[in-house]
Amino acid sequence: MLLSVVIPCMNEEESIPLLVKRLIAATEQWNAESEIILVDDGSNDETWRAICAQSEFHPRIRGLKLSGNRGHQIALTAGLNAAQGQRIFMLDADLQDPPELLSDMMAMMDQGYDVVYGRRSERKGESWIKKVTAHGFYRILNRLSDVPIPNDTGDFRLVSRRALDAVLSMPERARFVRGMFAWVGFRQIGIEYIRDPRIAGETKYPMSKMIRFALDALASFSIKPLQIATRMAFLTLIIAALMAVYVFWSLILYNAVAGWASTVLVISFFSGIQLLTLGIMGEYLGRLYIEAKNRPLYFVDQETSEISDPIVEEK
Numbered sequence: 001m002l003l004s005v006v007i008p009c010m011n012e013e014e015s016i017p018l019l020v021k022r023l024i025a026a027t028e029q030w031n032a033e034s035e036i037i038l039v040d041d042g043s044n045d046e047t048w049r050a051i052c053a054q055s056e057f058h059p060r061i062r063g064l065k066l067s068g069n070r071g072h073q074i075a076l077t078a079g080l081n082a083a084q085g086q087r088i089f090m091l092d093a094d095l096q097d098p099p100e101l102l103s104d105m106m107a108m109m110d111q112g113y114d115v116v117y118g119r120r121s122e123r124k125g126e127s128w129i130k131k132v133t134a135h136g137f138y139r140i141l142n143r144l145s146d147v148p149i150p151n152d153t154g155d156f157r158l159v160s161r162r163a164l165d166a167v168l169s170m171p172e173r174a175r176f177v178r179g180m181f182a183w184v185g186f187r188q189i190g191i192e193y194i195r196d197p198r199i200a201g202e203t204k205y206p207m208s209k210m211i212r213f214a215l216d217a218l219a220s221f222s223i224k225p226l227q228i229a230t231r232m233a234f235l236t237l238i239i240a241a242l243m244a245v246y247v248f249w250s251l252i253l254y255n256a257v258a259g260w261a262s263t264v265l266v267i268s269f270f271s272g273i274q275l276l277t278l279g280i281m282g283e284y285l286g287r288l289y290i291e292a293k294n295r296p297l298y299f300v301d302q303e304t305s306e307i308s309d310p311i312v313e314e315k
């Protein structure tokens, strides 16, 4: 049985040597064949060169260089498309997800599970903002989504070929991979682990990317925000009706209604609600437009198997 390991890498030149070392040690415990697929997601450091160098030493390492930066989830998808194994193990390049957990995950899969996902019981070396927002994100997502998506899981998981094929058969462009694995079903189980700090470099998820990622996940797995917008409309209508009653009574009692301040307040309140509703609709409409264009998810620029001797060539 062949095991495929898939790792998206963006500007991870410093992590790659240690990553490969620990991965090879972890996969060697498993007495069968394995391939390691490192996807370079349009890095602008020496990541591709590091991948090529590793593939020279270890024939089981395959490198895939995308034509530009397509984002974590697309890079992961590119690697999953290239994977040929019967079981597929995915993790981050920064060693925040310990490869040593592979043997436990394998043992769980032997019991008949199709997906064994890692659940973070603790996050080390991450900022409190990241911890708080991540904690909140999974809980809000679960509230809104119709599919239960396990809390505090990342893309660190071991999956069977049939679970992977199910995910790869989903044609959507907005790919929230961990949610897609939850959606396909089959027998799934979590395994708790402590998330280590990055071994090198900085996080590739600044706040702006995190917000985009969260909105993508919410919009892909729930239409409840649209329904919430409808409910908000009813709520504002009720408030407007109550205010009408107040104005009517004021006219009868005092023959006048006071208020420049209240007018401004009401106008800004209602225009705020309107813009918010429009914004929510826009988020969905934009995604619909992107799906409708149906562009390819990524292009492969180079593969290590195509290059004769990349390091020597340059010198």
Ligand code: UDP
Binding pocket: 007, 008, 009, 010, 011, 012, 041, 069, 070, 071, 072, 073, 075, 091, 092, 093, 094, 096, 202, 203, 204, 205
């Ligand atoms: N990554 C990627 N493309 C991107 C951003 C990130 O391939 O545009 C990779 C990155 O190299 C790492 C993984 O995705 O292997 C997770 O990123 P990171 O560790 O920065 O995220 P964090 O752990 O901070 O949430």
Ligand code: MG
Binding pocket: 092, 094, 096, 198, 203
């Ligand atoms: Mg990380």
